[in-house]
Amino acid sequence: MKRFLSGKLLIILLLVGLVACGNDEGSGTAGDDTESAAGGEQITLWVPFSGPDGPKMQEIVNAFNESQDEFSVDYQVVPQSEYYTTIDLTLNDNRNVPDLMVMHADQLLTYVENDLLKNLDEITGETVNLEDYNENAVEGAMVDGELYGIPLDIHPLMFYWNKDLFEAAGLDPDVPPTNREEFVEFAQKLTDGNGQYGYVVPTLWPQQFIMPTIVYQNGGKLIDDGQVLYDSEEVVEALEFQRSLITEYGVSPSDVQQDGEVTLFLQGKNAMHMNGPWMLQQWEDAGMNFGVAPVPMLGTEQQAVFGNSHNFVVPEVVGEEKHEAIKQFLSFTAENGMAWAESGQAPVSKAVYESDEFQEMKQQPEVAKQFDYTHFSPRVRNWGQLSDPLMEAVNEVLLGQKEPREALEEATNRAQQRLN
């Protein structure tokens, strides 16, 4: 632990050091800039886009910087894996805080409750008009009815299928299943008993998206009013259904390990797959003949899907003099966000997703079809921590080591303990 402790604090010290150094330089250059750019305001933007999506956002920023010379945006990518730790340490230190940053919807509440984010009512209005965005996305950026983020995109769970395998099984390669009956029927046809499966059930990630999706489709809730509902009928049913794909219908192998279903999908031994829209690049790089569609109705009650979103947020400490630059950039991004769609994501600005250019893309319009019924994570502090027991229960049940009801009751108790 000595090692660990020193490692951990070393990171903190290094970060603090970096932040401190950065601040010295930052304040120096920022001062120079404001003088030389004749009153032009510079704002700093932090994003977690360290993947192939990073350059796409950079394109938008560059276009904004070139479109006018009054304001400029300093674009900084912080690696996804340390993004929130870096934000935490920076806000904690209150130095070199960015003027604008991208935050996932499921993180908002934690920061809002600590008074670290600005209420954006003072920023919206003529320039940044909420009517220009998808209503559900705006809803997702709200905490207790107040707006804290300007949404960039929504990334719900998506449904992918292998068109070659569909064709070989005598199914129409352009028609995905739309409900549970079709899904099971297709999956059975696509299972050949010789190493090819209709739908391989993941036992770990992305169950964080799949399990809630089926629960919401069952009309259920995970947490409501301070009560953990993991042992409610809707949740039990969702897990029993997933297990039945392995045990009863036999359309999935048992004992699927981390990313096992992705490997099989890439190898053409898994015909149907559910994952986030960010996987698009991988399928394309592998040269697969695949289709993409909204998630079928696997639940019993209503169409729904679990998702997350990227939102622009402003730290509480950012001064009023930055507001104009922030507004101009946000408004520019809403109108010129097509580059973000090219990353495979679906921007929630109506100007983008209602355009013809967008509608002609392969995956993005399919994502947008799910905008209106996307459910975001329960509005509780530290959803990640509260969902851990649920995910462990899902894991154990799908690995055939526990019964659904028993595992979920245990998970409920553990999560309730954490919530209190």
Place this chain on the structure above:
Amino acid sequence: MKNSKWSQFTSFLFVLPYFVMFVCFLLIPIIYGIYISFHSWDLLSKDRPFVGLQNYIAIFDPGTHLNSVFFNGLFNTFKFVIFSVPLLVVIGLLLALLVTNLPKKVQGFFRTVYFIPYVVSVSVIAIVWLWLLDTNSGLINEYLSVLGLDPIPWLTRIPYAWISIVVATLWWTIGFNMILFINALNEVPEELYESASIDGASSWKKLIHITLPTIRPVMLFVFITSTIASFNVYGQPYLMTRGGPGNQTEVLLMSIVDEAFSQRQLGSASAMAILMALIMIAISVIQFRINRASEEGKFKRKNKKGVGVWAKRKNQSF
């Protein structure tokens, strides 16, 4: 006199870089960690009240989630230590014996071959083994099916998950222990073997009565450093099983890192880390004691080599 002061000063200069690093990156962080562990320290909150021993009490209170997280992690870490350390020592020694008995020409080659995995990072090791061990599309199960055997769920069922983690660890780190043993074996005086041969001792007797007693200090060193490194296991279960099935391979460091950086609770995470340190210190002391008691002055403890590598080993974990 003047000369000796000058030499004292230069010695001090030589120590200084390490000392500065030691203070900055070990001593201060440890003290700071202890300080944090006495507070309710939410990374996002400005308000960090002093809570005394409350974080520690919570860990021992069966009603809290900290209690279940800590003891589940500790229990699993112990399991890993018990499974891996004997193998790390014994197989390291066997490999060393094997390599030193090879013709001189090929020794260097095999030393390198066994050592190479050690210089690769844990993420690479984990991915290689993840692909090899995949239940439904991995190479190993592919071979098993050719032999007409059922596939084995290597990473999703106990005890296979532990076997996989231990095997990956062995493959990754065994080279280091092997090198230590090879050096120790080369230090055993040839005369001892010669006189034993004259007395008609078999190879087995030579091993038991000459080799093992002579390399004993190095064995102790390997034993203790392997224990410490195994205690610090993190990467393999984190990347290979994600702590699953359920949380049955979730080790203590995974719980601590999660508590600190996902839940942002530095206070309770530091308390867990301090407890983990105390447990490790206690175990190391016991190991030393046992060895000293059984040694009882039979051997002079001159493990200069041991001390040298100790410093290197300390900064490494499995």
